[in-house]
Amino acid sequence: MMEVITTISEIRTRITKERKAGKVISLVPTMGYLHRGHQSLIEKARAESDLVVVSIFVNPLQFGPNEDYDRYPRDLERDKVIAEVAGADLIFFPSVNEMYPVKPKTYVEVNELTNQLCGKSRPGHFRGVTTVVSKLFHIIQPDFAYFGLKDAQQVAVIQQMVEDLNMPVTIVPCPIVREEDGLALSSRNVYLTSEERSQATILYQSLQKAKEWIGEGITETKKLKDRIRNFIETQPLARIDYVEILSFPSLEPVTEIHSTSQAIIALAVWFDKTRLIDNLIINQNEV
Template sequence: MKMETLQTTTGMKEWSRNHLRQGRTIGFVPTMGYLHEGHLSLMRRARTENDLLVASIFVNPTQFGQNEDLDSYPRSPESDAAKCADIGVDALFTPTPREMYGPDFQTYVDVERVSGPLCGASRPGHFRGVATVVTKLFNIVGATAAYFGQKDYQQLQVITTMVRDLNMDVRIVPCPTLRESDGLAMSSRNSYLSPEERKQAVCLYQALNAADALFGRGEGNPQAYLSIMRDRVEQEPSAQIDYIELVDPRTLENLDHVDRSGALAILAVRIGKTRLIDNMLLGGV
C-alpha cells in the first residue's frame, strides 16, 4: 500500500476509522522529525506487530520553553518522508501548529508527580506540552499501540502514567535506546555538536557505564554513584551538568539506598550549547 500523507485532523481521523472498522490494528510512532535510526527502529517494530503503521512528524511548540531551540530545531521533511516510505509507513501525519492548536486553544494535560523532577524541574511546562500533544495525537490517530524510546525515560513514564490514569485505549510499547558505535544515544540534537563536542559527548554513556559497574560490585550508597558519574562528566571541558541522579525506575524519586531491586541512573548534560539526556537501568533490571 502506498504511503498517504495527511495534514488535517479530520483526514487522519477518517483514515484511521476506516481501517479500525475493518478490524485492523494500528501501530503509531509519534516524532518531531529529523529522523534517525532510533526513530526507524520504533517504526520497524510497530510495522511487524500491527496491520498498519502510522507515523507523525510535528515539532510541538508547547513543549519548548522560552529561549529553547524551537526555531532552530533540525527539520528535514523530504528526507523524513522518504525514510517513512522506505520503512513501510502507511500514513504519515504532518499537521501544522495551527491545525493542532487553534486560535482559542486553552486545554492542557498535566501529569503531576512524575513530571516534577529531573527534566520537569529544568524545563518547566515541558511535560505539560508533551502530555497535551500526545493526548491529541492519540485521539486523532486512534492507535492500537504506540511506540516510544527509553532514551526519553521520563517522557515514557509521563505518557504511561497518563494513559493509565485517563483510561486511554492504547497500549504503550517501550523500546530500547539505540546508540552510536561509541555509545552516544541517538538524538536529533546530536547534529548540533561540533566534531570536538561530539567526542566529548560520549562522557554521558561512559558515566552511566561507570555507575552500572558500581552496581555490579554491590554498592549500596547512592552518593557513590553520583560521585563517579559526576567525576567522569566533569573531565570534559565543554560539559555543564544540568542534573545527575539515581532514582527509582517507577516513581523517579531519589533513592536513599541501592539494592538488587534496581535503580535508574539518569542525567542531562550540556555539551557546549547542546543539551543531551541519557539513562541506564542498572544491572539491566
C-alpha cells in the same frame, strides 16, 4: 505506497476506514528529523500491527521561551524516505495552526513524576508533551504507541497519563539506539561540533562506569552520583544539568540501589547550547 496527511479531518476519516476493516493501528509519535532510533520504533510497529502511522510535529507547547523551537532540525523529504523504508503506511504532518487553531485553554498535566529530571530543568515541558500526545491519541486512536527509552521519564509520564485517564492504548517502550561509540541517537546531535561530539560520549561511558561500580558493590546513590559527576567533568566542554538516581518508573528519590527494585540513572549534560540526555535502567538481576 506511503501517504502524507496534513489535516485532522482527513486522518480521522482514513483511520475510521481502516478500523472498520479490522486493522490493528500503531502510532509512532515524533518531532521529525528521523534517525535510526525512530526507524527502530517504526520497524517494531510494522512487525506488530497492520497500519503504522508516524506523526511528525514539532510541538511548540513543550519548548520553553529560550529553547530551540525555531532552530529544531526539520526535513520532511528526508523523513519520508526513512519512514517509508522502515515500514510506515501514513505520515501525519499537521501544521501548528492545524493542531492549535486557537491558543488552548485545556491542558493535560501529570503531577509528581514531572517534578524530577527534565521536568525540573524544563518547567512546563511535560505539560506540553502530555497535551500533544493526548491530542494525537484522540485523533488517531491507536491500539499501540511506541516510544524510545532514551527519554525514560517521558515514557513513565505518558504511561501514567494513559493509566490515569483510561486511554485505550498500549504504550510500548523501546530500547535506546546508539552510535558505535555509545552516543545515544538524538535529532539534536546535529548541533554538536566535532569536538563536542567527541566529548559527548562521556554520557554513555559514565553510565557504563556506574554499572561497573554497582557490580563492585557501590550501591549508595550519593556515592554513585558523585563518582558519575566527577567522571563527566573530566571532559572540559561538558556542563552538567543533572545526575540523578531514582526509582523507576515511579521516579522517586532513593538512597540505595536494591536488588528488589528497579532504578534509573539519568543524566542531562550541556555541550555549549546543546543539551543531551541519557540513562541506564538498572533491573533487579543486575545488582
